[in-house]
């Protein structure tokens with residue numbers, strides 16, 4: 001029996017002359033969270049659409065729990081849930097009414113729907129708001145309701161396309177907790193994000209997608225380790241970062257780097273040495289083609 005829930009080999013997709021996915025390989029272990037990290041236009045949504053059978057690749061293979069996304073499309077659809085960036089809930093209805101409506105559409109009886117709605121409202125911390133119209137909900141509550149609605153029928157694999165885009169920090173953290181709870185229940189989760197911290201906090205494994213290729217993959221720690229030991233950060237008098245440079249952290253390397261840049265630093269510039277953040281990793285992997293090649 002396979003221990004991977006999602007397997008992708010040599011996946012390619014072009015729109016006209018634009019190659020959007022240029023040979024993607026990845027595996028996602030059962031019951032794990034995998035983050036696909038990439039800037040705007042990297043091809044994240046295109047990959048999610050192929051994995052969720054909404055679009056077909058030009059070539060390559062993708063399987064969900066062993067089922068091929070093209071040949072076994074129906075079986076794949078029975079295994080997956082897809083939620084996007086934009087809420088698919090009815091604003092005029094209450095949270096409870098939205099969930100009950102989706103339960104009935106999924107074929108549950110009125111009684112079963114009430115039971116399932118109560119479970120979901122509790123799980124997604126929406127009990128207090130159950131009777132309020134969705135138009136009065138905050139962005140975070142809407143996103144939780146959207147997730148609740150899409151999980152009316154529980155399926156083993158969940159695709160989350162930029163789940164926290166547009167949310168404030170508090171709502172984002174609350175949604176992270178919900179996502180981690182879903183993993184604890186045994187779900188396999190593939191999420192896309194532009195937020196490095198999100199990938200760092202949630203994912204067992206991260207793949208960085210840039211120009212349709214995976215330019216690096218591994219745990220957050222292993223990605224940070226690839227970028228280098230530490231970072232020299234220069235800040236101006238307003239405490240804004242004006243330059244960030246990788247360093248091995250040795251006295252020799254730090255003094256050599258400082259000698260090179262000292263002449264061009266404005267007066268009052270301060271220096272900090274710190275461990276690389278996920279932002280450093282992301283920038284190193286997605287901005288310079290030469291760096292990409294050497295880091296893969």
Ligand SMILES: Nc1ncnc2c1ncn2[C@@H]1O[C@H](COP(=O)(O)OP(=O)(O)OP(=O)(O)O)[C@@H](O)[C@H]1O
Pocket residue numbers: 015020038039040041042043044045046047194
């Ligand atoms: N149906 C389509 N027809 C033509 N081009 C498309 C289509 N879908 C996506 N693209 C193009 O493919 C590229 C990748 O898009 P995709 O939505 O997969 O990126 P993304 O990584 O999800 O970015 P974002 O974070 O902005 O959603 C973009 O340049 C986009 O314009």
